Amino acid sequence: MSPIDTSKFSRLIRLGFLPVVLAATTLGALGCSGSPGVLVVYISSSSNISEDPLDPSVVRWLRIRIDGPDMGVVTAEGPFERGGSTEVPPVPAGEERRLVIEGLTGEGGLIVSRGESLPFTISKGQKEIEVYVGLVDRFSSAAGFGLDPPRHSAAVVPLKGSGDVLFIGGRGCVGDDEALGRIERFDSTSARLVGPVECLEDDSCVMARRWDHLALPLADGALFAGGMDDDGPMSSYGLCNQDDCLLAEETGLSRIGGLVAENPSGGGYLLGGKVDGELSTRIDRIDASGDISEGVLLLPEAGGGLSATIDGAGGLLLMGFEDERARRISGDLEAGEEAVSHQILEDATDRKDASMVTLPDGRVLAIGGRGADGEIISSIEIFDPFLEVTCNVGSLIRGRYSHGASKLRDGRVLVTGGFISTGSPTAETEMIDPRYLPQAASCERLQGRLEVRMAARLSTPRAGHAAISLQNGHLLVAGGKDEDGYAIGRLEIFVTAL
Amino acid sequence: MDSYDSQNLGPLFMRHMWKNVFLQAMNAHFFSCPIDDGLCVPVYRRIVSMLVLVCLFFAPAPLWGEERDEPSALVLVLPRGDDSFVEDTLFGALEGAGLRVLSVDSEILEASDPRAEWKELEERARGLELEMRFREAAEVWRDYRDGLLSSRQSVSRPNLLADAQLALAASWVESGELELARLEFRRALGIDRRYEVASVYNPRVRAFFDEAGQKGPGLAPVPRDEVLDGLIEEADVDAFLWVSIGCDDAGWVLLQRLRFSGQPEPSTEVRRRLSDEPRSVEAELRSEADRMAFEVLSVVSPLEPASEAKRWRWPLIGTAGVVAALTVGLISAGALTPPMIDVVVRH
Numbered sequence: 001m002s003p004i005d006t007s008k009f010s011r012l013i014r015l016g017f018l019p020v021v022l023a024a025t026t027l028g029a030l031g032c033s034g035s036p037g038v039l040v041v042y043i044s045s046s047s048n049i050s051e052d053p054l055d056p057s058v059v060r061w062l063r064i065r066i067d068g069p070d071m072g073v074v075t076a077e078g079p080f081e082r083g084g085s086t087e088v089p090p091v092p093a094g095e096e097r098r099l100v101i102e103g104l105t106g107e108g109g110l111i112v113s114r115g116e117s118l119p120f121t122i123s124k125g126q127k128e129i130e131v132y133v134g135l136v137d138r139f140s141s142a143a144g145f146g147l148d149p150p151r152h153s154a155a156v157v158p159l160k161g162s163g164d165v166l167f168i169g170g171r172g173c174v175g176d177d178e179a180l181g182r183i184e185r186f187d188s189t190s191a192r193l194v195g196p197v198e199c200l201e202d203d204s205c206v207m208a209r210r211w212d213h214l215a216l217p218l219a220d221g222a223l224f225a226g227g228m229d230d231d232g233p234m235s236s237y238g239l240c241n242q243d244d245c246l247l248a249e250e251t252g253l254s255r256i257g258g259l260v261a262e263n264p265s266g267g268g269y270l271l272g273g274k275v276d277g278e279l280s281t282r283i284d285r286i287d288a289s290g291d292i293s294e295g296v297l298l299l300p301e302a303g304g305g306l307s308a309t310i311d312g313a314g315g316l317l318l319m320g321f322e323d324e325r326a327r328r329i330s331g332d333l334e335a336g337e338e339a340v341s342h343q344i345l346e347d348a349t350d351r352k353d354a355s356m357v358t359l360p361d362g363r364v365l366a367i368g369g370r371g372a373d374g375e376i377i378s379s380i381e382i383f384d385p386f387l388e389v390t391c392n393v394g395s396l397i398r399g400r401y402s403h404g405a406s407k408l409r410d411g412r413v414l415v416t417g418g419f420i421s422t423g424s425p426t427a428e429t430e431m432i433d434p435r436y437l438p439q440a441a442s443c444e445r446l447q448g449r450l451e452v453r454m455a456a457r458l459s460t461p462r463a464g465h466a467a468i469s470l471q472n473g474h475l476l477v478a479g480g481k482d483e484d485g486y487a488i489g490r491l492e493i494f495v496t497a498l
Numbered sequence: 499m500d501s502y503d504s505q506n507l508g509p510l511f512m513r514h515m516w517k518n519v520f521l522q523a524m525n526a527h528f529f530s531c532p533i534d535d536g537l538c539v540p541v542y543r544r545i546v547s548m549l550v551l552v553c554l555f556f557a558p559a560p561l562w563g564e565e566r567d568e569p570s571a572l573v574l575v576l577p578r579g580d581d582s583f584v585e586d587t588l589f590g591a592l593e594g595a596g597l598r599v600l601s602v603d604s605e606i607l608e609a610s611d612p613r614a615e616w617k618e619l620e621e622r623a624r625g626l627e628l629e630m631r632f633r634e635a636a637e638v639w640r641d642y643r644d645g646l647l648s649s650r651q652s653v654s655r656p657n658l659l660a661d662a663q664l665a666l667a668a669s670w671v672e673s674g675e676l677e678l679a680r681l682e683f684r685r686a687l688g689i690d691r692r693y694e695v696a697s698v699y700n701p702r703v704r705a706f707f708d709e710a711g712q713k714g715p716g717l718a719p720v721p722r723d724e725v726l727d728g729l730i731e732e733a734d735v736d737a738f739l740w741v742s743i744g745c746d747d748a749g750w751v752l753l754q755r756l757r758f759s760g761q762p763e764p765s766t767e768v769r770r771r772l773s774d775e776p777r778s779v780e781a782e783l784r785s786e787a788d789r790m791a792f793e794v795l796s797v798v799s800p801l802e803p804a805s806e807a808k809r810w811r812w813p814l815i816g817t818a819g820v821v822a823a824l825t826v827g828l829i830s831a832g833a834l835t836p837p838m839i840d841v842v843v844r845h
Contacts, residue, residue, distance in 0.1 A: 084844075
């Protein structure tokens with residue numbers, strides 16, 4: 001067995017092969033960790049906003065903060081100069097990053113403007129995002145900041161996954177007022193409408209040609225149902241996600257108007273409105289995945305100005321019935337009447353066209369509205385579903401109905417617009433701070449404890465609108481009617497100084 | 499531009515091939531990093547490219563090492579056909595100790611029928627049996643058995659040897675030499691422990707075999723050194739190790755005979771008594787196998803001058819191991835530590 005001559009191999013290895021391999025390997029390994037990417041952030045003060053939130057004569061200092069669940073807070077600040085840029089220290093790539101930009105009057109000065117992104121992913125390579133910065137505690141809007149083409153009575157629904165908002169269908173504001181089959185997505189980070197959402201198997205989006213319909217957020221999208229088109233009531237429903245929509249089969253979900261009671265755990269109930277020209281007493285249930293249970297329950301009374309919410313104990317709280325009695329329905333609605341408990345809230349002031357907001361602690365605020373004889377209600381009551389007490393805790397500075405009431409991310413509630421005693425919509429808003437309301441079985445401890453103050457005005461007086469809290473803390477106001485009864489197509493965005 | 503002729507075409511081709519393979523591996527590893535997916539490369543691509551790299555580092559070692567530096571082949575023959583626990587243990591331990599064990603049956607010998615050479619003896623023994631001259635038949639059977647034992651082919655056909663051994667034992671039974679019969683029968687079992695006594699033997703012989711088998715197999719006869727030398731030459735191996743296991747009156751015995759290529763002096767038998775306790779036997783066999791392997795390697799390998807190959811083989815493997823570990827470490831670190839991304843806010 002003769003050995004082969006390996007001296008050449010040996011020399012090759014000793015002199016060159018292994019160092020080359022070692023170097024190549026090291027380079028190869030570093031290939032993934034070297035050459036970091038760049039995230040370029042553009043400030044979008046939005047061309048359709050009338051006031052400049054970064055007016056150089058006011059904003060002289062910029063502060064930027066980036067954080068995420070698996071990293072600390074990275075900050076950078078420096079003088080603000082129009083057209084300039086601010087470099088932020090490198091940030092580890094990862095998901096759920098959040099970026100906040102604040103414009104200040106100077107170093108250590110007052111925060112004049114603010115913007116916040118939705119959670120986003122920072123990855124290798126170059127990426128660009130746009131962050132809307134608006135004047136804090138102000139509503140910003142401008143002509144052109146609205147749906148295209150202009151329309152009203154669209155269904156407005158936030159998407160839980162992306163944090164964006166869908167505008168589905170609606171009725172033309174000009175021309176012959178016909179239904180428009182168009183679905184648009186509002187990008188919350190840039191505060192822009194980013195074009196139509198595709199309707200699968202339906203190029204002209206006929207399925208979205210409807211108005212006065214309802215929309216409910218699902219786990220991974222949204223459902224819209226009912227409403228009317230140019231030919232009459234519609235009984236079909238559609239499902240949408242971030243990018244496209246699909247028309248589902250005809251169902252018995254026909255309903256004109258009405259309201260949605262969203263379940264915090266997903267899905268919710270559709271109720272109220274009119275069916276076959278009559279006020280509806282039917283409740284339809286939609287679960288988190290979009291499965292529909294039609295007519296799970298019939299309400300004992302109909303209501304023309306119903307408002308509803310789901311309290312912290314899972315009960316469905318309803319106001320605005322014809323018999324002027326507020327109710328709470330609890331139990332398994334799908335199991336039939338026997339499994340459902342109807343509770344009359346004797347101490348609660350029944351109110352039509354009110355707003356109800358479920359607080360983080362499970363209690364419910366009932367705000368404003370109007371009584372059976374039409375008088376405007378300014379009182380604010382709180383219902384505790386655990387102690388089963390209803391107490392008056394304060395009142396609005398300006399009584400109103402058909403207004404919006406939105407829970408902000410910091411726990412406060414912003415009341416917007418609505419009809420006031422003059423019979424016209426108002427642009428006034430009020431900030432309610434229920435964060436320090438004690439929990440008590442006795443109403444004495446709660447009487448007058450709610451802090452209420454006037455807040456920024458809407459740019460357009462409106463009532464019957466939608467006010468949606470966005471995941472980045474901003475508030476989007478859409479729809480409603482103006483003082484002449486015309487539908488409003490313009491959007492408004494409110495920025496809080498969190 | 500490379501210029502080449504027919505003589506350097508091979509190296510040129512190899513150089514280009516290695517370059518291409520290496521570049522492809524590198525390309526798969528990091529040149530095709532997608533921008534938006536959050537990771538440098540998908541995990542599966544990272545693993546594949548890492549494996550390619552590791553293969554590139556390790557490929558030369560086994561390729562060159564196998565040609566050059568494996569221990570010299572050693573033929574191990576167990577003179578029997580089955581593979582019981584004992585043989586499995588021995589085989590495994592010897593191979594684990596670094597010996598390369600070849601199968602005699604399949605790799606070395608062109609099978610031929612050794613009986614042709616001693617056909618006359620076999621027929622004569624059977625003739626004597628028919629004439630009830632069993633003692634003479636036994637003598638002839640012994641010659642026949644010895645003839646087989648002196649044949650290289652017989653070593654690869656243990657059942658043939660066992661046949662002859664069994665015929666010898668049967669003749670001793672018939673001639674009344676029961677002690678001899680018992681000895682030869684147990685030797686037959688030592689050659690092939692699963693051997694079944696053919697129905698050609700009469701019931702009395704078979705009953706005797708049944709009784710004799712109760713004491714276990716005997717120690718099988720060992721081929722002569724000339725036979726082993728012939729096998730070594732024919733198989734082109736460095737040594738031949740004969741191992742058999744059997745019982746004597748005191749219990750189990752391991753018998754070993756080691757014959758090296760070109761060994762001038764006669765080989766010697768080494769007997770080692772094994773424990774009766776089955777659990778101990780395994781440990782003893784492993785220990786004995788290690789000792790045998792050590793003895794073989796101490797004669798075969800170290801006597802050769804240390805070759806060039808041996809000097810670079812272990813440094814190569816060691817370096818390749820370090821490089822591979824470094825690669826894995828760095829890639830893991832790259833995978834686990836997110837890259838730092840610059841952020842620029844444009845006003």
